[in-house]
Amino acid sequence: MENEWYERMAELGEKLASSVTADDQSAEFSHEKWNLVAATGLFGLPFTRDRRRSDDTLPQITAALEGLGHGSDDASLGFSVATQLASCAVPLARFGSAELRERYEHPVTTGEIIGAHAITEPDAGSDALAMRTAAVADDHGYVINGRKAFISNGPIADLVVVYTVTGQPGTFTGLTAFAVPRDTAGFTLSGPLGKMGLRCSPLGTAELTDARVPADHVVGQVGGGSWLLSHVMAREILFIAAGQVGQMRRRLDTCAGRARSRVQFGQPIGAFQAVSHAIVDMRISVETARRWLHDTVARLVAGEDVTARVAMTKIVVSEANVATARTAVQVFGGAGYLSATGIERGLRDAIAGTIYSGTSEIQRNKVAAVMGLGENGGSSW
Structure with a gap:
């Protein structure tokens, strides 16, 4: 089921990628793209019949968001989609009263209502x-x-x-x-x-x-x-991380392709060890981030206490996203600095990942608190 969601959203992402640079320059939200994502049924995945089993669909949700990030370099769209799921769909599905679910489940599921x-x-x-x-x-x-x-x-x-x-x-x-x-x-x-x-x-x-x-x-x-917030923020971190992993996979593919096709001094730039090693390091970062993400999701679904692991996943994924985006600019050289290639946008989009949903410093405080190394940092996001 996860692979089906991944492939479906990756295919959709490719269709949504055509106007990303122009959209970024205008800074306008695309309701058309939003409606296409909503039509897949993604927003309805948290609404299980038994609210106590709402986490059962987390693997499908994270696979879908990873696929969307891999298929399209529109990180803004993926971020808004993840926000809809975490901020609105998850709390209503798990904690909303029967009256709230009756009133809002359908419009949230269809994307008619945008949540925050x-x-x-x-x-x-x-x-x-x-x-x-x-x-x-x-x-x-x-x-x-x-x-x-x-x-x-x-x-x-x-x-x-x-x-x-x-x-x-x-x-x-x-x-x-x-x-x-x-x-x-x-x-x-x-x-x-x-x-x-x-x-x-x-x-x-x-x-x-x-x-x-x-x-x-x-x-x-x-x-x-506070309990609701802790529940929601853990899932928000994982949903956003899934999109970031997809974006990193796309970035790796793009940089590897560039290294094979760009010729300098009579040979592809991938033949230069400095470039090839940078891309190898990028692959290591991508695969490490992906393993952290999916392992943490699996542990959460299994009912484990993943307080520290969620925080560590955010650190690993968000900081790898920034590092690989920075490497991509370097691999593309002057072209990476131009808006038209979209490479510099990837770096601008990645920076916020170490800030929102709890900064990297807050996440390290959380891990330290779980380890008994400090009293603060475990109760706030």
Whole structure:
């Protein structure tokens, strides 16, 4: 089943790759490409009949995202797709009430609703437990006030899972998540922010001013937001890593092809040891990253505690993505510096991978905490 999803999405990715450079320059999200991805049924994979078995489809999801990344060099599209799955589909499928699933499962599955989640705040950064956005209960539901930053898919989102403080600030049981529709009074999503890479995957901010949300829009349980966040972020990391592995495989193919065909000083540049060794190192990085990804997914599905392994997978994959993108620019030389080849875009897109979903430093803190080397770093993303 995983191979079928991989091949299907890789084939689709090739069809979506034609206008990537122009799209990057205009920084516009493509609803046409989005609808083609949605038509595959990918967004419906987390919605299993038995919510307790929602992780059973993780191997298919990661295979599909890897295939999409391998087939197309549109990293922005893959990032928005992974965000839809992790931010909206996964929490609704696993923790959403029957009422929430009845209302949102179909439009999320078909891509009619684009999802996002709002976690980070301007003053809290990576420290999720320091968030200040508060939800106060009254007779009619909850009233939410606060600000959110760095919301992937935010400017185009129809439904946002907003994480708030409902209990004692700074405690594991103090957070609660709410499914907040875009048209909620008092809920304002910004337009797209200019950024270095992933330009066609819109990033924005949000303000909530006396935004009233019904009590039945709690995702999971009141006070269960930290557990929900940990669940979601582990899968977000793996989904995004799958796309990055696909992109690295495509990059390896491209660089190997360049080394065989580009002739300098009377011979293919691949004949020069400096070039061939760089590409060999790229292959080692790609295969190492892929093994880490699929091994961690398999362990998660088997029910193992993968807290440290998810963090290590993110470090291995995201940093290999940056390193191989940098090597690709060097292999292509001056051509790699030009926008038209798309090589420099790969480097711009890769850089953010060591920052979003918890920086490389945060991930190392997590591993250290699991090893008993420090008290901090294990509770926030």
